Amino acid sequence: MVHKEKHSFTKPMSLWPIMLGSAGVIATSIISIYSLSYFQKTSKSSPTISSISPISAPTITAVAALGRLEPQGEVIRLSAPNSQTGIRVNQLLVKKGDKIRQGQLVAILDNYIPNLAALEKANRQVEVSRANLQQVEAGAKGGDISAQKATISRLEADLRGSVSTQKATISRLEAELKNSETENQRYQKLYQDGAISASDADTKRLRRDTVQEQLNEANASLKRTIETLQKQLTESQARLNSIAEIRPTDVQLAQANVKSAIASVQQAQAELNLSSIRSPIDAQVLKINTWPGEIIGNKGIVELGQTQQMYVVAEV
Known part of the structure; x- marks a missing residue:
């Protein structure tokens, strides 16, 4: 068993x-x-x-789908300012895939050279305006004052000389007129007495009238000479006072010219800045849309993105 x-x-x-x-x-x-x-x-x-309860459903560990990689943030398109239409790219300083820093120069437009020349011209004008302001604030040069004083002295001498000469002429004519008047009266009496002919009497009267006209002209010439030279003296004296004086209005005008020139420099600098395209962020060049010599279109010059961190966009 x-x-x-x-x-x-x-x-x-x-x-x-x-x-x-x-x-x-x-x-x-x-x-x-x-x-x-x-x-x-x-x-x-x-x-x-x-009927088999102990068996659990399997876990899905991966899903296959279409998708794309996108950089962190939005894609930035660098372009020319809206005010600048029909502008071409002169130089492109980056290429696709380059990593660039904030503020780095990306492209130079074709209006860069004219705008640079305008800026240099504006800077020269500032220098001229400042030099003029310094000259106004310093007053006239000693040589200018001396030259103007010499001009006044010359005019005064001319006035004295001309007046003296013409007065001498007037004195001579006055004496000659007196003699002519005496001769004329004597000949007129002789004519009335029948001692001389009418033509002889007329000759003496004509001589008196001629001297009288010469005297009148000499007096008028003296008056004109005095008025002319006196006017020149007055103008020269005013010029001397203007040279020697530093007027506040002249200083203010020179200062205003300097400010205007500086404003022109700022405007020219702004125009020049618009002629060069710089990156606003640290990024990578994703795509180039405009090459040197081409007009900038709606797509801009280049596309930038921050590729340090990428995001996956899946179409599930």
Whole structure:
């Protein structure tokens, strides 16, 4: 009995591994069928699968989809100012893929050279205006004052000389007129007495009239000379006073000219700044839309992006 029992117990033990192996194969098949039906999204599940509660649904670890990489923030398009239409790119100082810093020069427009010349001209005008202001504030040069005083002295001498000469002429004519008048009276009496002819009397009267006219002209000439030279003296004296005086209005005018010249420099500098395109941020050149010699269009010159951190945009 003991042997049989022993024999009968040993036989089932030899079938146990086979049974376990069969159960494992069945379980694996059931899991595969469940996974396949899950991904195919069938509307009905197998009765065999639903009866096995210990088996959990598999976890999805990856999904395949279309997508793209975008840089952090928005893509920036660098272009010319709106006020500058029809402007061409003269020089392009970057290429696609370059990493650039904030404020770095990216492109130079074709109006850069004219604007640079305008700035230099404005700077020269500032120098001229400042020099003129310094001259006004310092007053006239000593040489200018001396020259003007010499002019006044010359005019005074001319006035004295001319008056003296013409007065001498007048005195001579007055004496001659007196003699002519005496002669005329004597000849007129002789004519009335019948001692001389009428022509002789007329000659003396004509001589008197001629001298009288010369005297009148000499007096008029003296008056004109005095008026002319006196006017020149007055103008020269006023000029001397103007040279020697530093008038506040002259200083204010010179200062206003300096301010106007500085404003012109600032405007020219602003125009020059608009002729060069710089990067507003640290970024990378993603695309070039305008090459040297081309007119800047709606797409701008270059496209920039911050590629230090990229984002994935997936179309699921």
